[in-house]
Amino acid sequence: xxxxxxxILQYEGTRYQGWxxxxxxxxxxxxxxxxxxxxxxxxxxxxxxSGRTDAGVHAYGQVISFxxxxxxxxxxxxxxxxxxxxxxxxVLEVKxxxxxxxxxxxxxxxxxxxxxxxSTIPHIFERRLVAVYPEPLQEEAVRQAMARLVGTHDFKAFxxxxxxxxxxxxxxxxxxxxxxxxxxxxxxxxDGFLYHMVRIMMGTILEAGSGKRSPESVEExxxxxxxxxxxxxxxxxxxxxxxxxxx
Amino acid sequence: xxxxxxxILQYEGTRYQGWxxxxxxxxxxxxxxxxxxxxxxxxxxxxxxSGRTDAGVHAYGQVISFxxxxxxxxxxxxxxxxxxxxxxxxVLEVKxxxxxxxxxxxxxxxxxxxxxxxSTIPHIFERRLVAVYPEPLQEEAVRQAMARLVGTHDFKAFxxxxxxxxxxxxxxxxxxxxxxxxxxxxxxxxDGFLYHMVRIMMGTILEAGSGKRSPESVEExxxxxxxxxxxxxxxxxxxxxxxxxxx
Numbered sequence: 462x463x464x465x466x467x468x469i470l471q472y473e474g475t476r477y478q479g480w481x482x483x484x485x486x487x488x489x490x491x492x493x494x495x496x497x498x499x500x501x502x503x504x505x506x507x508x509x510x511s512g513r514t515d516a517g518v519h520a521y522g523q524v525i526s527f528x529x530x531x532x533x534x535x536x537x538x539x540x541x542x543x544x545x546x547x548x549x550x551x552v553l554e555v556k557x558x559x560x561x562x563x564x565x566x567x568x569x570x571x572x573x574x575x576x577x578x579x580s581t582i583p584h585i586f587e588r589r590l591v592a593v594y595p596e597p598l599q600e601e602a603v604r605q606a607m608a609r610l611v612g613t614h615d616f617k618a619f620x621x622x623x624x625x626x627x628x629x630x631x632x633x634x635x636x637x638x639x640x641x642x643x644x645x646x647x648x649x650x651x652d653g654f655l656y657h658m659v660r661i662m663m664g665t666i667l668e669a670g671s672g673k674r675s676p677e678s679v680e681e682x683x684x685x686x687x688x689x690x691x692x693x694x695x696x697x698x699x700x701x702x703x704x705x706x707x708x
Numbered sequence: 709x710x711x712x713x714x715x716i717l718q719y720e721g722t723r724y725q726g727w728x729x730x731x732x733x734x735x736x737x738x739x740x741x742x743x744x745x746x747x748x749x750x751x752x753x754x755x756x757x758s759g760r761t762d763a764g765v766h767a768y769g770q771v772i773s774f775x776x777x778x779x780x781x782x783x784x785x786x787x788x789x790x791x792x793x794x795x796x797x798x799v800l801e802v803k804x805x806x807x808x809x810x811x812x813x814x815x816x817x818x819x820x821x822x823x824x825x826x827s828t829i830p831h832i833f834e835r836r837l838v839a840v841y842p843e844p845l846q847e848e849a850v851r852q853a854m855a856r857l858v859g860t861h862d863f864k865a866f867x868x869x870x871x872x873x874x875x876x877x878x879x880x881x882x883x884x885x886x887x888x889x890x891x892x893x894x895x896x897x898x899d900g901f902l903y904h905m906v907r908i909m910m911g912t913i914l915e916a917g918s919g920k921r922s923p924e925s926v927e928e929x930x931x932x933x934x935x936x937x938x939x940x941x942x943x944x945x946x947x948x949x950x951x952x953x954x955x
Contacts, residue, residue, distance in 0.1 A: 471832040471833070472832060473832055473833055519833070521833075539829075540828065543828070543829065543830060548830065548832075548835055549832060549835075550832070551829065551830045551831075551832040552829075553829060581787065581790070582786075582790065582798065582799075582800060583790060583795065583798045584798075585718040585719060585720055585795075585796060585797070585798045586718070586720055586766070586768075586837065588795055588796075590833065
């Protein structure tokens with residue numbers, strides 16, 4: 462009998478075309494996992510993630526669910542996956558889940574982190590995990606823009622999605638800034654995020670911090686609902702999905 | 709007039725054949741730097757490092773010296789180097805140095821760090837910077853082996869060098885262990901290190917920690933002076949040169 466499993470994954474997104482399987486390439490995280498699990502389970506396995514990460518985006522705590530008929534224990538599944546997955550994808554944990562658990566449909570919130578290196582001196586060891594933004598940042602302006610993004614808003618201006626049917630209202634519970642040397646780490650906690658939403662919020666914060674827009678212009682972006690009123694799309698490589706919440 | 713410069717470098721050693729220039733390949737850190745600086749200075753530049761790091765070994769604070777005739781300021785030299793060096797080599801600082809400063813001859817001590825991941829779950833984000841050693845380690849045995857290595861000893865058994873003319877006596881001032889989750893970080897401070905010495909000390913410590921040898925066997929290795937009495941050569945990828953001391 463097929464059982465339902467929940468697993469927690471890490472991956473460095475650098476060399477992948479993102480999470481979602483594509484017909485044109487098998488170079489996706491979903492593709493790698495489905496190929497491996499289908500072989501292990503002896504049947505076609507579909508893997509659902511809490512959400513799709515874009516090309517180049519990393520994950521420290523992506524959650525997936527899948528169904529499989531196997532004699533293996535959850536820990537044996539984890540070890541099997543870790544021995545066959547490429548070195549930039551790892552499985553931290555596999556657990557049997559309730560029959561109805563679905564990694565995307567049951568997710569109630571997420572935490573993303575965005576790492577900015579505010580320096581002209583490159584970061585050698587973490588260069589694949591940080592985005593370089595060399596223009597001087599004013600912390601006060603950065604914090605003002607952050608504060609205006611927190612709360613429940615229509616984030617229509619903050620997505621690259623063209624889907625006009627679904628609601629674009631989301632709640633950002635918190636944006637936290639930590640400065641470590643030349644690095645600025647932004648942690649976003651929210652109930653859900655639209656396509657490109659964290660990267661556009663981040664581009665908006667960076668533009669405010671470097672004096673290219675006023676913190677108040679965030680309101681104008683919300684009111685207009687126009688993509689062009691929000692900031693630039695910050696590079697994928699600075700972004701990582703840290704954690705997914707479930708009830 | 710040619711001036712003498714001191715610079716501090718970082719590099720991820722993963723894809724290089726080590727520090728030292730070779731005739732058969734230009735894939736060395738020294739080779740990359742000399743090519744770049746010779747172009748910048750318009751003359752053949754020789755770069756001296758505090759010491760040669762092996763293939764795959766990293767540096768957070770390698771020190772080099774070189775002579776060059778240029779109109780550029782020290783900071784302009786740094787920026788020039790950072791714009792042309794590959795993304796896994798970076799220059800933190802360039803300073804004009806005294807006429808007689810030599811990065812290797814004047815070095816009075818060094819700090820190396822060795823990172824061991826004591827787990828069967830792979831480390832995704834820092835996989836190029838840690839060595840995986842999955843066998844369980846006993847901290848007490850690890851610390852006993854560390855303590856026996858500290859001090860002034862003839863480290864003849866702890867080098868792969870075949871040079872029998874030079875002294876193999878060195879002083880290790882300190883070996884410090886820090887445990888962070890599944891990671892064991894060892895920091896070695898000493899007046900100088902022989903070829904492969906840190907990696908062989910590390911192999912010896914790991915063998916003691918996993919019960920493959922007694923901590924006392926360190927003394928036997930010292931007494932015999934035989935390479936085969938010391939531990940295995942721990943992998944290059946866990947090792948990094950952190951700091952070089954000068955008077």
